[in-house]
Structures are given as C-alpha cells and as structure tokens.
Amino acid sequence: MSWQSPSPRVRELIRRGAEIALTPSADWLAELDAATLSGEARRQIAADPVLAAGTRRTNRSNLLFWAASNVRAPGEPVPANDTEAPLAVARDMIRRGLDESALDAYRVGESVAVRMWTQIACSLTGDPQELRELLDVSLRSISAFVDDTVGAISARMRAERDELTRGTHAERRETVTLLLEGAPITRERAESRLGYRLQPTHTAAIVWTEAPDADLSRLDRAADALAEAAGQLRPLSVIASAATRWLWVHGRPDGDRARAALDQLPDVRVAVGSTAPGVDGFRSSHLDALTTQQMLTRLTSPSRLAFHHEVELVALLTADPEGADRFVQRTLGELETAPPEITETLRVFIAEQCNATRAAARLFTHRNTLLRRLARADQLLPRPLAQHTVEVGTALKVLQWRGHP
CATH class of the missing domain: 3.30.70.270 (Reverse transcriptase/Diguanylate cyclase domain)
Structure with a gap:
C-alpha cells in the first residue's frame, strides 16, 4: 500500500489523539473485551480462561502498540504487533486445536477500535477538512496494522502447528485427543503410547x-x-x-x-x-x-x-448466567447483599441439615450468636426459610462460588 504522510497539522492531531488512546477508559476496554469474546465463533475462546485472559491482554497490547507508534511517528505506517502477548495467544490457540479462523476476533476488535478512535478524532478538531484527512490517514493505518498483525500471527500459528506434529508431546496429545473423542484406538495401544494404565x-x-x-x-x-x-x-x-x-x-x-x-x-x-x-x-x-x-x-x-x-449443581444452574442471576435475586432478595457473616452462617446451617448446634461448632461461634444471625437472615429473605430451604441453599452456593461471601 502506497503511503503519503499527512500534513503537519494532521500529524499533530494524530499525536494528540494517540496520547489519549494510550490511557483508554475502563468502559472502552470492557467494550473491546466483550466484543472480542462474544458470538458463536468465539465461544470456545471465551469459555477457556487462559485463552480469554490472553485475548484481553492482546486487546490492550494491540491498542497500546498502535497508539505508542503514532505518538512516536504520527501518521506513519505501524508495523505488525509481533510482541509476546499476541504470539502467546496464537501458540495456545493451536494447542487447543483452533485454526486461523479464531483470528476473527481481531476483525471484531478493529471495528470497536475504529469507532472509539472516531470519537477521539471528532473531539480534536471541528474543521471538516482536517477531520477528513485525519480519519482517512488514521483509519487506513488501523486497517493496515490489523492486516499485518493477523498475517504475523497466522505465520506463528502455522509454525506452532508444525512443531506440535513432531515428537513425543505430539504423540501423547494425539492419543489423549483420540480417547477424549471416542475414536477407535485400542486400550493396549493407547496405554503403550501414554505410559499410563487406563x-x-x-x-x-x-x-x-x-x-x-x-x-x-x-x-x-x-x-x-x-x-x-x-x-x-x-x-x-x-x-x-x-x-x-x-x-x-x-x-x-x-x-x-x-x-x-x-x-x-x-x-x-x-x-x-x-x-x-x-x-x-x-x-x-x-x-x-x-x-x-x-x-x-x-x-x-x-x-x-x-x-x-x-x-456440579452450581455449574448446571449457572450454564445460563442471566437465568442464574434472576434465580438468586428472586430467592434471596435483600439477603444477596447482606454482610458475609450472615450469608455464611445461613449457608453452613443449611449444609448441616438445619442443625444449629452442628453449624455453630463448624463456624466456631456461640449458638446464640448463630441464632441471632439466622433470625436476621430470615428477615431479609422474601419468604421464610422453612418454605424454600433447598432453593435458598442452592442460591447461597452460587454466591459462594461467585466470590460472595
């Protein structure tokens, strides 16, 4: 792609905009992460905590890489981001059995970044000619940067795939994959290749x-x-x-x-x-x-x-996160935001089959203290505990694994 440097005035505007982009707001980053981890095509990435965390790191790496380049040399072509963050994600994608189609997330991220950059650009100048030149140069720069970065990552994925098809690790991974997929491999053959009894x-x-x-x-x-x-x-x-x-x-x-x-x-x-x-x-x-x-x-x-x-129960219930949130809210009411000692006391009480003596012993607290906390919990529940003990216990387990208490 031929590249013509922008005018000095637009170069200065790009530099100022890039400085703003170097400190993106939490809302912008959250929107970028949500877009690159949503949709059926990216479901496997979003469900894997390592790939999801790597994608979030890559989003920040790409954003800061492009912005920093335009602070140093505003309006000039930006090389591919072949730093560790995107290369590590590429390696992990291949080891998860994903191919280059997973890089669709870069295109999704580009569309969000373009919208954010347009907002920045419109805040820098009210002159239509300057804004037109600014957007023309910078949007072509973003597109070329993403194209080159995706190309570099694709090459890294091909190299990683070649590496994984050789050696002992490849044989072990292949054998495990066959077993997990129910493919026709004999137990004796699999045991020999894994060095592990099945x-x-x-x-x-x-x-x-x-x-x-x-x-x-x-x-x-x-x-x-x-x-x-x-x-x-x-x-x-x-x-x-x-x-x-x-x-x-x-x-x-x-x-x-x-x-x-x-x-x-x-x-x-x-x-x-x-x-x-x-x-x-x-x-x-x-x-x-x-x-x-x-x-x-x-x-x-x-x-x-x-x-x-x-x-197991919480995993089944939270497979529909929005439905699980509604269940917790309906079941617990004000108890959902009660102090941790209240919710923990009630959770342990239910786990001990509503036996106050055993619950007090498990919590290392006096029985009277436990009874006062239970009374407070009952006041906060939308319905008395005795009417839906199982549902309350289940909702409290969701809170427990969600980090509350």
Missing part, C-alpha cells in the same frame, strides 16, 4: 494460570502435588497450552493435601473432575474438570481449587 479408576484435572508473567514451572509442581495427594508418584500430564496442563491420576486426590500444596503456588488454579474407572472414566472425568474450570471462569470466581462434586 483400566483403573481415574481423576482428571486441569491446571492453569491466567497471570501474564507467571512462573510456568509451578504448573508442573502443582501437577506433581495433585498426584501425591492421590498417592501416586506422577500424573499423566499433557501440555494443552503454554499456561495449561491436562492431568490424570489414578485414584482420588485428597482435597486437604491438594489445597495445602496449592497454597505454596501463587497464581496457579486447579479444576478437578469426577472419579471413574476405565476409558469412559478417563473421558468423563476430563469433561467434568472442563465443566468445573468453565464455571469458575463464568462466575469470575476467586477460588483457586474446585472439585466437580462441590460445584
């Missing part, structure tokens, strides 16, 4: 981090700790992406030991599936771990460790 009882887990600068060796330490919590020497571990491991261990990990180990590994999160035998158990446990991970992401839960049996 007949015993399995528990699958997903270990990941969303932190951009995390120590990735902690993922492998968390995997080993989960195996130790199940009484095993080592897990079957597959690199699903740079920041994600898929694991299987024989038996069931002890929750307390797993939590204690995870306390020593900041930024690492673990979703643990069900426990079941054989090839079918290998598959179903992984799907349950994936459901657990997606629920944590959907609810933006702060919890770093979750077992499927703990969240």
Whole structure:
C-alpha cells in the first residue's frame, strides 16, 4: 500500500489523539473485551480462561502498540504487533486445536477500535477538512496494522502447528485427543503410547494460570502435588497450552493435601473432575474438570481449587448466567447483599441439615450468636426459610462460588 504522510497539522492531531488512546477508559476496554469474546465463533475462546485472559491482554497490547507508534511517528505506517502477548495467544490457540479462523476476533476488535478512535478524532478538531484527512490517514493505518498483525500471527500459528506434529508431546496429545473423542484406538495401544494404565479408576484435572508473567514451572509442581495427594508418584500430564496442563491420576486426590500444596503456588488454579474407572472414566472425568474450570471462569470466581462434586449443581444452574442471576435475586432478595457473616452462617446451617448446634461448632461461634444471625437472615429473605430451604441453599452456593461471601 502506497503511503503519503499527512500534513503537519494532521500529524499533530494524530499525536494528540494517540496520547489519549494510550490511557483508554475502563468502559472502552470492557467494550473491546466483550466484543472480542462474544458470538458463536468465539465461544470456545471465551469459555477457556487462559485463552480469554490472553485475548484481553492482546486487546490492550494491540491498542497500546498502535497508539505508542503514532505518538512516536504520527501518521506513519505501524508495523505488525509481533510482541509476546499476541504470539502467546496464537501458540495456545493451536494447542487447543483452533485454526486461523479464531483470528476473527481481531476483525471484531478493529471495528470497536475504529469507532472509539472516531470519537477521539471528532473531539480534536471541528474543521471538516482536517477531520477528513485525519480519519482517512488514521483509519487506513488501523486497517493496515490489523492486516499485518493477523498475517504475523497466522505465520506463528502455522509454525506452532508444525512443531506440535513432531515428537513425543505430539504423540501423547494425539492419543489423549483420540480417547477424549471416542475414536477407535485400542486400550493396549493407547496405554503403550501414554505410559499410563487406563483400566483403573481415574481423576482428571486441569491446571492453569491466567497471570501474564507467571512462573510456568509451578504448573508442573502443582501437577506433581495433585498426584501425591492421590498417592501416586506422577500424573499423566499433557501440555494443552503454554499456561495449561491436562492431568490424570489414578485414584482420588485428597482435597486437604491438594489445597495445602496449592497454597505454596501463587497464581496457579486447579479444576478437578469426577472419579471413574476405565476409558469412559478417563473421558468423563476430563469433561467434568472442563465443566468445573468453565464455571469458575463464568462466575469470575476467586477460588483457586474446585472439585466437580462441590460445584456440579452450581455449574448446571449457572450454564445460563442471566437465568442464574434472576434465580438468586428472586430467592434471596435483600439477603444477596447482606454482610458475609450472615450469608455464611445461613449457608453452613443449611449444609448441616438445619442443625444449629452442628453449624455453630463448624463456624466456631456461640449458638446464640448463630441464632441471632439466622433470625436476621430470615428477615431479609422474601419468604421464610422453612418454605424454600433447598432453593435458598442452592442460591447461597452460587454466591459462594461467585466470590460472595
């Protein structure tokens, strides 16, 4: 594309606009993230916490890269953004089995960015001629920048795909994929390729981090700790992406030991599936771990460790997030925003089958204190607790995993 430098006045306007774009508002970023993670074509990316976090980082990286370039050299062509953020997302997409069609998110982000930049441009000048030249130059710049960046990312994805088709890791990932898809591979053949027995009882887990600068060796330490919590020497571990491991261990990990180990590994999160035998158990446990991970992401839960049996009901209920929000609001009423000690007391009371003595002991509080809190909770509920105990308990579990209390 031939490129003609803009007039000095428009160069100055572009520089001023780029300075504004370097400090985007939270609302702009939220709109950009929502657009690039919405729609059926991007559903798999949005449901994966690592890919979703990477997409949000890439949105910011692209925005700041283009803006910074135009502060330095306003109105000049901007090279492709081949920094670590977009390249890391490209690598992870390939390891998730996605192809270049996933880069559609860049085009969606471009349309949002163009609208935001147009608003900035219109605030810089009221002269029609200046505005026309400013928009002509800058919008061509944005389009070329996105085209070149998508081209660079596509090349990185092709290289990553070539790398993954070679070596031991590729064979292990391919074998696991065949098992998860129910493809015709014999158990003996799969066991030989994985070095892992498929007949015993399995528990699958997903270990990941969303932190951009995390120590990735902690993922492998968390995997080993989960195996130790199940009484095993080592897990079957597959690199699903740079920041994600898929694991299987024989038996069931002890929750307390797993939590204690995870306390020593900041930024690492673990979703643990069900426990079941054989090839079918290998598959179903992984799907349950994936459901657990997606629920944590959907609810933006702060919890770093979750077992499927703990969240199965909440995962089913929150598969429709808006419906779940309405259910919580209708069921809890004013209790939804009550102090944490009130909601936690009621949740534990219901979990202990409405036995006040056991609930007080579990909460390490005096029974009279517990009864006062329960009375306050009953006042805040739209209906008396005795009339819909199951519904209230379920709504409180949603709050618990949503980070409240």
